[in-house]
Amino acid sequence: MTDFATSAHASLPDWLVAELDEHTGPLETHEQRMALVNTLADRNFREGNGGPFAAIVVDRATNLVVSVGVNVVLSSGLSAGHAEFMALSLAQTRLARWDLGASGEHELELVVNWRPCIMCYGSLIWSGVKHLVIAGDGPELEQLSGFDEGPVPGGDWRAELEARGISVTMDVLRDEAIAVFTEYGRSNALVYNARGTGSHLAG
Amino acid sequence: MTDFATSAHASLPDWLVAELDEHTGPLETHEQRMALVNTLADRNFREGNGGPFAAIVVDRATNLVVSVGVNVVLSSGLSAGHAEFMALSLAQTRLARWDLGASGEHELELVVNWRPCIMCYGSLIWSGVKHLVIAGDGPELEQLSGFDEGPVPGGDWRAELEARGISVTMDVLRDEAIAVFTEYGRSNALVYNARGTGSHLAG
Numbered sequence: 001m002t003d004f005a006t007s008a009h010a011s012l013p014d015w016l017v018a019e020l021d022e023h024t025g026p027l028e029t030h031e032q033r034m035a036l037v038n039t040l041a042d043r044n045f046r047e048g049n050g051g052p053f054a055a056i057v058v059d060r061a062t063n064l065v066v067s068v069g070v071n072v073v074l075s076s077g078l079s080a081g082h083a084e085f086m087a088l089s090l091a092q093t094r095l096a097r098w099d100l101g102a103s104g105e106h107e108l109e110l111v112v113n114w115r116p117c118i119m120c121y122g123s124l125i126w127s128g129v130k131h132l133v134i135a136g137d138g139p140e141l142e143q144l145s146g147f148d149e150g151p152v153p154g155g156d157w158r159a160e161l162e163a164r165g166i167s168v169t170m171d172v173l174r175d176e177a178i179a180v181f182t183e184y185g186r187s188n189a190l191v192y193n194a195r196g197t198g199s200h201l202a203g
Numbered sequence: 204m205t206d207f208a209t210s211a212h213a214s215l216p217d218w219l220v221a222e223l224d225e226h227t228g229p230l231e232t233h234e235q236r237m238a239l240v241n242t243l244a245d246r247n248f249r250e251g252n253g254g255p256f257a258a259i260v261v262d263r264a265t266n267l268v269v270s271v272g273v274n275v276v277l278s279s280g281l282s283a284g285h286a287e288f289m290a291l292s293l294a295q296t297r298l299a300r301w302d303l304g305a306s307g308e309h310e311l312e313l314v315v316n317w318r319p320c321i322m323c324y325g326s327l328i329w330s331g332v333k334h335l336v337i338a339g340d341g342p343e344l345e346q347l348s349g350f351d352e353g354p355v356p357g358g359d360w361r362a363e364l365e366a367r368g369i370s371v372t373m374d375v376l377r378d379e380a381i382a383v384f385t386e387y388g389r390s391n392a393l394v395y396n397a398r399g400t401g402s403h404l405a406g
Contacts, residue, residue, distance in 0.1 A: 088283065128282065
């Protein structure tokens with residue numbers, strides 16, 4: 001046998017697994033959904049799993065949460081372990097299909113506490129999710145947290161999603177999201193960085 | 204217990220695991236490395252694991268292959284299971300670190316059979332890999348295979364990588380890569396598609 005790795009794994013942290021039972025009820029409004037995301041993002045960096053990011057996938061037909069994700073770059077050891085990657089992959093794992101848009105009656109939405117980084121922007125497009133709900137976009141995240149979000153297409157980023165059948169809802173609990181990034185920037189949380197240049201992993 | 208998934212997994216296909224012992228020797232040239240990638244990409248779609256894409260991570264100091272990846276969207280059930288994601292995640296799993304640039308003496312390169320889709324373009328940036336080697340870029344991939352690669356930043360895509368300390372080597376065995384995409388386009392391989400609009404998952 002060789003030393004090659006043949007399988008990659010990423011798991012939710014124990015503290016989040018322990019509270020999943022609390023998230024089985026419907027979340028009727030975008031504000032309720034984003035409040036959960038902001039709360040998880042805040043706890044995530046304090047627990048040391050990764051950056052101040054969380055994401056959930058919600059079924060618009062039932063208002064039920066399909067999956068919950070947080071950034072697990074540090075705890076999983078995978079640089080791709082962003083919150084959106086976790087939420088999308090765990091939804092696909094639970095539903096046993098890589099195309100989350102396969103059921104026309106159950107359109108799914110991704111709720112996340114800022115505009116996704118370039119990697120997660122792409123993973124959203126390939127996931128089959130039909131709706132993106134974000135707390136905001138703009139430079140505040142990079143300024144407050146020190147993260148590099150990558151060269152996401154500038155003014156066209158919404159149009160590129162909409163051209164692919166994905167709607168965008170903006171500015172849901174924006175101030176609350178910024179408050180989390182501000183706390184992160186002020187904290188002693190480990191700032192991870194794959195390039196040694198003062199820019200950081202995101203998502 | 205809830206029905207929530209708490210862990211996501213992606214594994215290499217059995218046929219590739221079975222031949223990993225063949226890839227433990229050094230690959231001295233970019234052409235040798237890309238020849239392996241093209242061969243794996245061709246076999247991958249014929250085996251039904253996913254699209255005609257493969258990627259390897261190579262240690263430039265030793266010329267040894269650190270990890271091997273192929274597109275496993277269909278076999279893993281994860282839309283993020285692109286070849287680059289697999290190669291990068293498996294390298295991080297083997298080396299037990301999310302930052303593949305952490306060892307200055309062992310700069311790693313990602314070798315892949317076309318310019319990465321927007322998701323994998325981002326995942327490259329966050330991985331810590333210092334070099335990207337591709338068979339080519341341009342519209343041929345999308346034209347021949349029917350895949351959508353997403354809105355990767357246009358003329359600036361190389362500059363954005365180089366600004367983040369990642370070098371780019373182009374046009375290694377380009378014709379051989381195009382031949383694989385041509386075969387894929389002519390085949391009866393399952394064309395997967397998360398949006399039902401005639402565009403396809405990539406990478």
